[in-house]
Amino acid sequence: MSPLLQVKNVTKKYGGLTANNDISFDVAENEILSVIGPNGAGKSTLFKMIASFTPTTSGEVIYQGERISNLKPHIVARKGVVRTFQETTIFKSMTVRESVVVAQHLRAKASLAGYFWGSKTAKEDVTAFGKYADELLEFLGMSEISNEQASNLPQGSLRALGIAIGLATDPKVLLLDEPFAGMNHDETMNMVNLVRSVRDERGVTVMLVEHDMPAVMNISDRIVVLNFGEKIAEGTPSEIQNNEKVIEAYLGSVDDEIGM
Amino acid sequence: MMLGFTSKQLVGVGIFLFMIFIGVPLIIGATGRWDFYFTLTSVALLAIASAGVWLTFYIGRINIGQGAFALIGAYVSAILVVKAGWSFWISLPAAGLFAAIVAILIGLPILRLRGVYFAMITLVLTQVVTLTALALPITNGAKGISNIPLPSSISVFGIPILPDFAAMENTKLAFYYTACIIMILTYAALYRLVNSRLGHLCRSMQQNEELASSIGVNISYIRVVIFAISSFFGGLGGAMFGSIAQSVYPSSFQVADSVNFMLNCFLGGLGFVFGPMLGTLVLYFGWDLLFEFGKYQMLIYSTVLIIIIRFLPNGLLSIRFGKGGDK
Secondary structure (H helix, E strand, C coil), rough: CCCCCEEEEEEEEEECCEEEEEEEEECCCCCCCEECCCCCCHHHHHHHHHHHCCCCCCCEEECCCCCCCCCCCCHHHHHHHECCCCCCCCCCCCHHHHHHHHHHHHHHHCHHHHHHCCHHHHHHHHHHHHHHHHHHEEEEEEEEHHCEEHHHHHHHHHHHHHHHHHHHCCCCCCEECCCCCCHHHHHHHHHHHHHHHHHHHHCCEEECCCCCHHHHHHHHEEEEEEEEEEEEEEECHHHHHHHHHHHHHCHHHHHHHHHC | EEECCCHHHHHHHHHHHHHHHHHHHHHHHHCCCCCCHHHHHHHHHHHHHHHHHHHHHCCCCCCCHHHHHHHHHHHHHHHHHHHCCCCCHHHHHHHHHHHHHHHHHHHHHHCCCCCCCHHHHHHHHHHHHHHHHHHHHCCCCHCCEEEHHHHCEEEEEHHHEEEEEEHHCCCHHHHHHHHHHHHHHHHHHHHHHHHHHHHHHHHHHHHHHHHHCCCCCCHHHHHHHHHHHHHHHHHHHHHHHHHHCCCCCCCCCHHHHHHHHHHHHHHHHCCCCCCHHHHHHHHHHHHHHHHHHHHHHHHHHHHHHHHHHCCCCCCCHHHCCCCCCCC
């Protein structure tokens, strides 16, 4: 299978600090790929560059044969590469359903003027958005909280809301930023199942940045390991678990804790 | 249900229109307070400009520069009528458009700023436009432009649509009606905009620009569009004002006016489309009513304002409709 998304020799420098140095890897269609690494390894920076939230210093990100790095976030989102954020980045005073409806604006067929004058296409759009929002929220098991204000939601639901907003844009590639952080074991397992069903049932390719090792090992098809801005390993979960460099740099210090 | 309104809302709109077009003239006729026409016309025009400020609030920007665009609108209309001999009715949209174009040029760089930084730049804008008006030959410096003719008649294919204002017996009433009609059109447009997709996108930007751009919203484009519409309203209000006063001076709109436009929005309620209209009415009348207190006028006025903003952060309309809402 030809890669859906390619990270090619990407480097990011902030002044004298190198956050990412010459990182390359491929993401295949329908894959769940995790980027892991200790704090400060440059995972979030890499994500920002893939979603074009920050420009690369050198190198490029290719999606379906097109360069998507150094563009603007909304253009990359239109192409189908959408990132989610950690839980504090939400539309605070909208309800869950409103957030999911507004997030569908890329699917709109009518123009902004059409909405203003209330054209037929616009009305059809509005109905379709509502219907899809309900469907999506049911898929994510969020129907019961669909009329809750986002600022009143507990942490776990906020993460799910982030994913719901991301999914509403109809992405091909979804970039999840620490979807399991701060969750207990049960919540994590629910989220793992959710992410997996996003891939299985919606055909969305998923990339995630995560610290929770058991969850990462459970969910990932492949893993890319960063350390001090360098890629030190890439492979299946079992390959990564047995990779000496990884154990040395990263897992070695915590292996008692996670029992590997 | 009609036009997406509930029957209760329709009744409300109906009463409002009746009051404006029939109720007020009747009351003024009965009491003989003809000066109220001027006051209410001013309220309507200031409410138009305030609607623009409200709209920039809606994308999360504090706009203290509406005075600049009102002044631009007033000058553009005055120059077009006096020097180019245009009909006022054509100069009116032209003034709005010119203000919008200026807003696009200024907005492109400054709309990147957020919070207090954007507010400070807009605060300076009014002063910049005032100084420009003092310096340019076409605006006639400190002397301004006076003796602007009243709006002339307008006819299409020989059918008269609007009469010549100068030939009218009651110019005040004519201006009152004109200002009210433009205000109603402004707020109807604002209401539609806020309740259409553009409004929803604005709300998403107001709450989180990063997340908005991640769902594919072209935030820099929408910011500029909204700022242009906002300034269009400012230019429109300013141009009408100049026409009523029949003169424009660099001091016609000052920093204090810009601040008032913003206060109108705060007072009425940022969560309500019709907030700035109510805010303008209350602020303008409140100031006038406190005139009897002489030197204490400012003291009482500002104390009341502080109390209102402290205890009703969502504006006067939140008393009636509760917190937030988008109606």
